[in-house]
Amino acid sequence: MMPRNVAKGFRVERDFLGEKRVPAEAYFGIETVRAIDNFPISGLRSHPLLVRAMVMIKQASALANRELGRLDKKIAGAILRACGEVNRGGFADQFPVDVFQMGAGTAFHMNVNEVIANRASEILGGRRGEYRLVHPNDHVNMGQSTNDVYPTAMRLAAHLLLTERLLPELVKVEEVLLQKAREFEHVVKSGRTHLQDAAPVKLGHEFRAYSVCLRGCRRTIARAGDGLLVLGIGGSAVGTGLNTGPGYRESVLRHLASLTGLKLRGAPDLQEAMQSLRPFVEVSSSLRGLAVEVSRIANDLRLLYSGPMTGLGEISLPAVAPGSSIMPGKVNPSMLEMMNMVCFQLVGCDQTIAAAAEAGQLELNVMMPVVSFNLNFMIEIAANALRELRRRCLSGIKADAARCRQYAEQSIALAAAISPRIGYARASEIAREAESRKLTIRRILEGKPDFRPEEIRRLLDLEALSEPVRPARATARRARRGIV
Numbered sequence: 001m002m003p004r005n006v007a008k009g010f011r012v013e014r015d016f017l018g019e020k021r022v023p024a025e026a027y028f029g030i031e032t033v034r035a036i037d038n039f040p041i042s043g044l045r046s047h048p049l050l051v052r053a054m055v056m057i058k059q060a061s062a063l064a065n066r067e068l069g070r071l072d073k074k075i076a077g078a079i080l081r082a083c084g085e086v087n088r089g090g091f092a093d094q095f096p097v098d099v100f101q102m103g104a105g106t107a108f109h110m111n112v113n114e115v116i117a118n119r120a121s122e123i124l125g126g127r128r129g130e131y132r133l134v135h136p137n138d139h140v141n142m143g144q145s146t147n148d149v150y151p152t153a154m155r156l157a158a159h160l161l162l163t164e165r166l167l168p169e170l171v172k173v174e175e176v177l178l179q180k181a182r183e184f185e186h187v188v189k190s191g192r193t194h195l196q197d198a199a200p201v202k203l204g205h206e207f208r209a210y211s212v213c214l215r216g217c218r219r220t221i222a223r224a225g226d227g228l229l230v231l232g233i234g235g236s237a238v239g240t241g242l243n244t245g246p247g248y249r250e251s252v253l254r255h256l257a258s259l260t261g262l263k264l265r266g267a268p269d270l271q272e273a274m275q276s277l278r279p280f281v282e283v284s285s286s287l288r289g290l291a292v293e294v295s296r297i298a299n300d301l302r303l304l305y306s307g308p309m310t311g312l313g314e315i316s317l318p319a320v321a322p323g324s325s326i327m328p329g330k331v332n333p334s335m336l337e338m339m340n341m342v343c344f345q346l347v348g349c350d351q352t353i354a355a356a357a358e359a360g361q362l363e364l365n366v367m368m369p370v371v372s373f374n375l376n377f378m379i380e381i382a383a384n385a386l387r388e389l390r391r392r393c394l395s396g397i398k399a400d401a402a403r404c405r406q407y408a409e410q411s412i413a414l415a416a417a418i419s420p421r422i423g424y425a426r427a428s429e430i431a432r433e434a435e436s437r438k439l440t441i442r443r444i445l446e447g448k449p450d451f452r453p454e455e456i457r458r459l460l461d462l463e464a465l466s467e468p469v470r471p472a473r474a475t476a477r478r479a480r481r482g483i484v
Contacts, residue, residue: 011129022129027094029114029129029136035107041100046108046369047376051095052087053156054112056259057149057233057252058140059083064251065142075139078120091115099373103366105150113140143244143252145237147274147364154372155228156260158283161376162225165383170218170290173386176394177211180204188462189314189404190411197411200466203314203399210297217290224279224286230265231256232273238363239271277357277365280375287378288350294386295343298336301397305333314404318396335393342385349374408462414441417459 010021013030020030020037062079065071071079085091094115101107113136120134121127134140141149184204191198233256234249236242241249249266257264267273307313323332352374356367365371415431418441422430434444442460445451 013129024128027091027115027118027128028096028111029118029131031107031110031136032097032114035097035101035111039098039101039107041098044099044373045095046097046099046373047157047161047380048092049160050108050153050157050372050376051092051112053153053160054109054149055083055086055116056156056256057144057152058112058116059087060252060255060259061142061144062140063255064248065245067251068245068247070245070248071139071142074124075120075134078123078134079116079140081123082116082119085119086115091119099369101369103369104146104364105154105369105372106146108369109141109146109150110136113137116140143234143236143248145235145242147237148232148235148239148270150368150372151274151277152231152233152256154368154375155231155279156256156262157372158280158375158379159225159228159262160260161379161383162221162228162283166379166386167218167222167225169383169386169390170214170221173390173394174211174214174218176390177207177214180394180397181208181211184399186463187399187401187404188408188466190407191413197413199413199416200408200411200462201468202466203404205466205468206300210300213293213297214290217286217293220289221283221286224282227279227282229262230267230273230279232267232270234266235270235274239269239274241270271363274364275360275362277353277360277368277371280353280371281357284350284353284375284378287375287382288347290382291343291346291350295340298339298343298389301393302333302336305336312407314400314407316398316400317393320392333393335389339385339389342381346378346382349378405462408466409440409442412441414460414465417465418445421459 009024011024012019013022013033014020015030017034020033022029022033026032059080062071062076062083066073066076095108095111097108097111117131117134117136117140118128120140121130121132124133126133181204184207185202187203188200189203191201231253232239233252234241234244236244253264253266301315301317304312304315305317308316317331317333317335319331320334321332322330323334324330353371356371356374357365359365359367412431412434415427415434418430419427430441430444430448433439434441437444442456445456445460446453
């Protein structure tokens with residue numbers, strides 16, 4: 001079909017619903033224009049990695065169909081060249097479909113098909129919009145359906161974002177926290193439970209615990225992310241492989257694995273792979289878990305930084321911006337507050353994904369675009385926020401060792417250290433006496449005739465009291481290495 005020019009700067013394309021004007025210079029076509037007209041919702045576009053993933057599927061499909069003798073070699077070559085140009089960064093402005101679109105992602109899928117078809121047509125000497133030499137459905141989409149292509153692209157995009165952005169950044173955050181743990185290894189401070197005095201701890205041990213927690217979150221995310229490598233590609237419309245041809249599924253998986261460098265696996269049940277969005281729920285849930293823990297850690301650091309004169313003030317943070325428009329000299333924990341807000345957003349995105357995953361019916365979940373957008377958004381903002389938190393906050397944390405020790409000495413929870421010596425009841429009386437007289441447990445004991453100075457020093461040795469119990473195996477290993 002030859003495009004008809006009706007006005008300068010436009011061409012006219014036709015589908016079974018009628019005609020539409022398409023910008024003459026556009027590589028997208030009528031289906032994309034319909035989506036632009038129908039869904040002017042948010043102004044948000046699909047993540048560039050979703051475009052990249054979709055185009056890699058088109059490459060793999062062209063290779064598979066050429067290999068199986070179903071796609072003309074010349075057409076396949078043009079499609080592959082067009083795909084390569086897109087994935088090298090070309091045509092980035094040609095994917096304008098809003099993330100809130102028709103269900104299953106058909107509009108976005110056709111947007112990609114049209115761009116590749118029009119560029120491939122040009123490569124073969126044709127014109128944009130004519131689809132005589134290369135057709136978006138017959139050639140670019142050969143053996144494919146939105147039902148198997150879009151969820152495959154979703155999986156690849158999310159996995160690439162996890163492995164290229166979030167998981168490496170989490171490793172760096174863990175390392176910074178471990179570095180701070182070593183730096184603060186000998187800083188004794190008061191522990192706090194219920195925000196009340198508790199037994200003494202080391203500030204370094206608190207930071208080590210933060211690092212260990214995030215390592216656990218990272219491993220959970222990585223395990224969940226592995227489920228994204230199980231693909232339903234080749235299932236076509238409803239998991240039956242309609243119009244794919246013998247050997248297509250195995251071939252497209254092989255080529256896609258080669259293109260992505262990932263250990264991709266075919267889904268054991270293609271219908272289940274289209275009905276269920278379980279892998280996305282699992283990744284989203286693991287990101288929610290990360291959000292809960294990171295927000296908790298941010299809250300802790302905000303408390304430890306509180307002050308500088310009337311709060312805890314046990315640590316200081318790098319000043320990144322003035323904290324008040326009215327109070328001169330005020331500095332806030334700005335990066336931690338940003339991190340809290342990002343964590344709240346992650347929890348909200350997870351809730352959206354859960355609702356969308358539950359809303360699938362029969363052979364297909366049509367809510368995939370909102371799942372893809374929210375999952376990619378979660379990964380992107382988590383990675384970005386953690387990067388800036390690490391650079392602008394965590395790496396510059398300093399401890400006020402003197403203030404930490406002062407609080408440790410003042411804690412009435414030190415009465416727990418003398419409880420085995422005098423019993424819980426009398427230790428409680430001493431704790432209440434210290435609180436009422438505004439004296440330390442040490443000062444109270446110094447006034448008791450049944451406590452000798454050497455015994456007080458031994459019982460209230462803050463370094464010994466704040467040293468955590470090590471597992472037996474770890475202690476044995478350290479002993480063999482001569483470090484216990």
